[in-house]
Amino acid sequence: MEIDYEVLNKIFNKDYEIIDKIQGGMTNFSHLIKSKNKYYILYQGSDFANLSIDRQLERHCQSLVYSLNITSKNIYFDIDKGIKVNEYILGDSLNNVDNFSYEAVSALLHTLHDSHLKSGKTFNMLESMDNYLKILNKQNVKLDDAFYPMLNLIKNNFIYLSSFKKTICHNDFQKSNIVKSVDDKYYMIDFEFMMDNDLVYDIAAFANNDMKEGLKLLDVYFNHQINDDILKRFYFYRMYLSLQWYVLAKIKSKNEDNDILGFDFNKVASFFFDNALYCYKYLTTNFK
Numbered sequence: 001m002e003i004d005y006e007v008l009n010k011i012f013n014k015d016y017e018i019i020d021k022i023q024g025g026m027t028n029f030s031h032l033i034k035s036k037n038k039y040y041i042l043y044q045g046s047d048f049a050n051l052s053i054d055r056q057l058e059r060h061c062q063s064l065v066y067s068l069n070i071t072s073k074n075i076y077f078d079i080d081k082g083i084k085v086n087e088y089i090l091g092d093s094l095n096n097v098d099n100f101s102y103e104a105v106s107a108l109l110h111t112l113h114d115s116h117l118k119s120g121k122t123f124n125m126l127e128s129m130d131n132y133l134k135i136l137n138k139q140n141v142k143l144d145d146a147f148y149p150m151l152n153l154i155k156n157n158f159i160y161l162s163s164f165k166k167t168i169c170h171n172d173f174q175k176s177n178i179v180k181s182v183d184d185k186y187y188m189i190d191f192e193f194m195m196d197n198d199l200v201y202d203i204a205a206f207a208n209n210d211m212k213e214g215l216k217l218l219d220v221y222f223n224h225q226i227n228d229d230i231l232k233r234f235y236f237y238r239m240y241l242s243l244q245w246y247v248l249a250k251i252k253s254k255n256e257d258n259d260i261l262g263f264d265f266n267k268v269a270s271f272f273f274d275n276a277l278y279c280y281k282y283l284t285t286n287f288k
Contacts, residue, residue: 003031004044007083011076032088039090040075045082048251052131053192055079057121061194064117064168070108071187089189090182094175095209101186102220105178105206108186109170109221113199117168123195125240126158132247139254144273147243150280154240161198161236169197174208200230204237208245211278214238232287239279245272 008016016035033040045053056079065071076085094100129151136143154161170177171193179187203221207214218234219226249269 003042004081004083007076007078007081007085008033008042011085033085039088041072041086041088043082043084043086048135049192050082052135053082054121055082057119058191058194061119061168061191064119065112065188065191065194068111068115068117070111071189071191086189089179089187091179091187094178094180097180100180102217104180104186105217106221108178108188109173109199109202112170112188113167113202115168119168119195121195122166123169123171123193123197123201125161126155129240129244129247132244132251136247136251139251141250141254143247143250146277147246147273150239150243150276153280153283154236154243157236161233164198164200164233166196167199168194169199169202170194171197171201171205173202173205175206175213198233198237200233201237201241204234205241207238208241211238211275228287232283235279235283235287239276239283242272242276242279245269246276 003018012033012035016033019032019034019039022030022032022041029044029046031042033042045055055077059074059077059079062071062074062077062084066073072087072089074084074086076083078084094105170188170191172190173188177188177190179189181187200218203218204214206217214234218230222230246269249265249272253265253269
């Protein structure tokens with residue numbers, strides 16, 4: 001994917017330089033930009049992302065979170081092209097931080113969850129998965145047979161999972177979307193999936209790379225008072241998230257994103273499928 005220089009010229013009046021391509025992210029093609037001694041991030045969505053993400057809702061949520069002082073300022077947003085430019089937070093994503101504070105991450109989430117803000121849309125797991133499966137079927141991609149019993153377990157427990165209070169949630173609260181600044185403050189970025197949801201979903205998303213990290217955040221967030229109900233929801237949401245990323249990776253392995261974003265999406269799919277199986281075994285063993 002080519003950088004949209006026309007947009008950059010318009011925003012910065014041709015007074016800018018492209019510093020580097022930023023690695024990571026399964027839906028965005030990103031670059032670090034410098035203009036007049038300030039740094040910015042250019043995000044360009046892939047064709048698939050632009051078809052599957054509600055950019056109008058994303059822009060609305062970006063402004064809501066900015067009002068809480070827990071994200072960077074957006075200076076340009078094209079909802080049709082999926083192009084965004086945000087001020088750059090000087091620091092590192094938690095993926096690149098060896099020692100981070102679970103208490104600070106928990107406080108960041110509480111700031112969002114306790115804000116009483118509403119996105120205006122409630123996340124529906126089954127509806128979202130159905131949309132991805134429709135895209136997958138058009139590409140004639142086969143899923144592992146074990147995918148379907150896991151999805152059926154979610155369907156059979158959907159009323160239970162839908163019964164919990166909904167609050168504004170990031171819905172992709174993984175370490176790559178959390179930044180620790182140079183002055184030791186924590187921020188969240190990337191609001192493509194933000195909607196109202198069960199707050200436990202955000203903590204399950206934090207386990208994207210490592211289940212232990214998600215479980216530790218769960219313990220800190222609930223002040224060491226986790227009951228079976230909270231744990232059950234955590235494992236259900238973690239299984240769903242892994243199934244979602246498994247399907248997305250299968251889709252992306254067949255389109256241009258495989259080269260544009262620099263991932264081996266078949267390996268990504270395998271990683272998330274194994275995690276979903278782990279959660280499925282835990283749920284069927286401990287919550288019969």
